[in-house]
Amino acid sequence: MKRVWMLPMLFVLCGVGAATALALRGDPGTAAVLLPLFVLFAAVNSPVVFPRSITxxxxxxxxxxxxxxxxxxxxxxxxxxxxxxxxxxxxxxxxxxxxxxxxxxxxxxxxxxxxxxxxxxxxxxxxxxxxxxxxxxxxxxxxxx
CATH class of the missing domain: 3.40.30.10 (Glutaredoxin)
Structure with a gap:
């Protein structure tokens, strides 16, 4: 995996982990709010938000x-x-x-x-x-x- 995708992937993995833990503890509403927030953090910290990089x-x-x-x-x-x-x-x-x-x-x-x-x-x-x-x-x- 390229270094530029490490932070966005970390956000997604943390969001999935936190949402899963909340859902298993009986709080699916909070999990449903938390996961999209982590995905949003991943998106804005990814190379996708920025125009294509050149040398x-x-x-x-x-x-x-x-x-x-x-x-x-x-x-x-x-x-x-x-x-x-x-x-x-x-x-x-x-x-x-x-x-x-x-x-x-x-x-x-x-x-x-x-x-x-x-x-x-x-x-x-x-x-x-x-x-x-x-x-x-x-x-x-x-x-x-």
Whole structure:
């Protein structure tokens, strides 16, 4: 199993375990509420919520061509999820790099953040910005596209 799916699968397994325990103790109503919540947590922490990741090299190349920012992220990061959700449909216009899947992307993030893999790190015009405000990121999108 790939590392990016470990957290979502852990949420699902914990939800199934907790729901089963509650149902066996005679509380199926709570179990019926709890399991969907765990599945929801799994979904929002999965790679499915984020646009398809590309390599750091490809993202930088595309960004140089179209001027769109590059977002370095990782599954399970609450700040990355906040950025993604606050950007809404505009998130699809950014280039997303999962640092757990791309060693070069992780290295770039460490270089920009004093050796730490702090995400989201957004690259705009070759300059890294760590955990920027989503409204600011939205302003960095080219308006002509």
């Amino acid at each position: 750091a090299e490809e993202a930088r190349r595309r960004s140089a061509e179209d001027g769109r920012p590059v977002v370095f992220w990782r599954p399970g990061c609450a700040y990355c999820l906040r950025l993604r959700l606050r950007l809404g449909l505009g998130a699809r216009r950014l280039h997303w790099v999962d640092i757990w899947r791309d060693a070069a992307g992780a290295a770039l993030v460490r270089e920009a953040n004093d050796g730490n893999e702090t995400v989201p790190t957004v690259l705009v015009a070759g300059r890294a910005h760590t955990n920027p405000d989503p409204a600011w990121v939205r302003e960095q999108l080219p308006h002509s596209r």
